[in-house]
Structures are given as C-alpha cells and as structure tokens.
Amino acid sequence: MTARSTQTAATLSGSPTLLAIDDLWAGYGEASIVRGVSASIATGEIATIIGPNGAGKSTLLRGIFGELHHHRGTLTFAGERIEHENWDRRQRRGIGFVPQGRCNFPGMVVRENLLMGTHMLPRAKRAAAIEHAIELFPMLGRRLKVPAGNLSGGEQQVLEMAMVLTQSPRLLLLDEPSLGLSPKTMGEVFDAVCHIRSHGVTVLIVEQNTAGAIAVSDTVWVLELGQLIASGPAADIAQDPRIRQAYLGG
Numbered sequence: 001m002t003a004r005s006t007q008t009a010a011t012l013s014g015s016p017t018l019l020a021i022d023d024l025w026a027g028y029g030e031a032s033i034v035r036g037v038s039a040s041i042a043t044g045e046i047a048t049i050i051g052p053n054g055a056g057k058s059t060l061l062r063g064i065f066g067e068l069h070h071h072r073g074t075l076t077f078a079g080e081r082i083e084h085e086n087w088d089r090r091q092r093r094g095i096g097f098v099p100q101g102r103c104n105f106p107g108m109v110v111r112e113n114l115l116m117g118t119h120m121l122p123r124a125k126r127a128a129a130i131e132h133a134i135e136l137f138p139m140l141g142r143r144l145k146v147p148a149g150n151l152s153g154g155e156q157q158v159l160e161m162a163m164v165l166t167q168s169p170r171l172l173l174l175d176e177p178s179l180g181l182s183p184k185t186m187g188e189v190f191d192a193v194c195h196i197r198s199h200g201v202t203v204l205i206v207e208q209n210t211a212g213a214i215a216v217s218d219t220v221w222v223l224e225l226g227q228l229i230a231s232g233p234a235a236d237i238a239q240d241p242r243i244r245q246a247y248l249g250g
Helices: 009-013 057-065 087-093 110-117 123-136 153-165 183-198 210-216 234-239 241-247
Strands: 017-028 031-042 046-050 069-077 095-098 171-175 202-206 219-224 227-233
Touching (some): 017 057, 017 202, 087 095, 110 123, 110 153, 153 171, 183 202
Parallel strands (some): 031 227, 171 202
C-alpha cells in the first residue's frame, strides 16, 4: 500500500476535505525535512501520523501550522490556499497547535492559563471561551484555582488542549500528547481527544504510542525519512504486515 495509491481520508469518509496537502516540501532553512508529502483529512476525523524517530512527523505538523520554511507544494484549508501564510494567519483561520512537551504556565492557576489561551480573542469573548473549555472538560472547572504545575501529567495535557480550544479551532494539531504519561493517563488523554472530536473539531495527531493512537483514529499516515509511505483507514493500516512488524510488535 503506497501513499499515492491509497484513497484519501476525505474520500474514505464521505465528508468534505478540511485539509489537503499536495507535494509538500518544508523544513528548517534551506533543508527539506518533509519531502513530497501528499495527504488529506476530512472534516470531523481523527488522523494519526506514525513513524520512527526522526521521520519528520513533528516537522510535518509544524509545516502545516506555518512555523517552518515552505519550499514547495500546496496546503489547502477549508477550500483556501494557505501555504504562504504565517502561523498567526493560519491560527486565525482555525488551525490550533499543541506542541510537544509541557506548554502551560506552571506557576499560574488553571483559570489564568485558560485566560492566556484567549489572548487573540476580543476581550468581550474571553469569558465565554473559558466557560466553553470548562464545559468540554469539567475536570478543569474543579481545578480553576490550582496551579497548573500541581496537576497530574494527564491533567496538564488536557489543560493545554483546552487552552488552544478556547480559540475554537476547526483543526487541532497535537504533537505527542501522551509523551511521558503512564498507561492509565494515556488512556485518559486519548479519551479527551475523542471527546474533542465529538464536539466538531477535526484532529491530527503525531504519536509514538502507535497502538493507542490507531485505536482512536479514523485514518493513519505512515511517515519515514520525511516521506509518506502509506496512508488509509486505521483498521487497514493496523493489519498491514509491514506496519504490524515495525510499529505494533508483529
């Protein structure tokens, strides 16, 4: 199964395409780490990018968000070309990004962290955005006065997703959301991802916990050496002998 011969996520689901990537080359400076990637994700789906360390998975997310040098190819979001827009413009269009590692303000309480997430919103809309985040994740409502640094790893990851969700993104990019978490907490984070999707947000994840990510995904992209070598429905990818051997322990 090759990336070129596999149907796209949009075709498979029947939903309209939200993000389409065509022959994307991107990287740091003049060096292209992502090389010739073509893929798409349909509205309302969860897609996961898997691959070995150094495959360019995080680089691809950053290229979609607009943090890297774009060398070639096109990015189309909600029917409009965005490859030459900066990350700020892409965020305003509805692309949210939660980077790898802790990215909250540990000395500030949960409410203050959520308020920081609303910094791009008009002042009059910030309170409603925070209330919406609390509705999505009631656990945060019970921790509003707790410093973020005192939350568990899973709670901090949920907080960081909620901070981005205050911007009401249509597409949420998550880079290694289960990194460093216990198996139980990983499950809680993946449950949160499904909950986010149930509220109309499309999700694209980079994840090393391959089995856990595939279990909650509609589609999977397999990246190696900056190139997409396979993509398709999660169930099909999980049964591919090469993928099972390389990423699922045979």
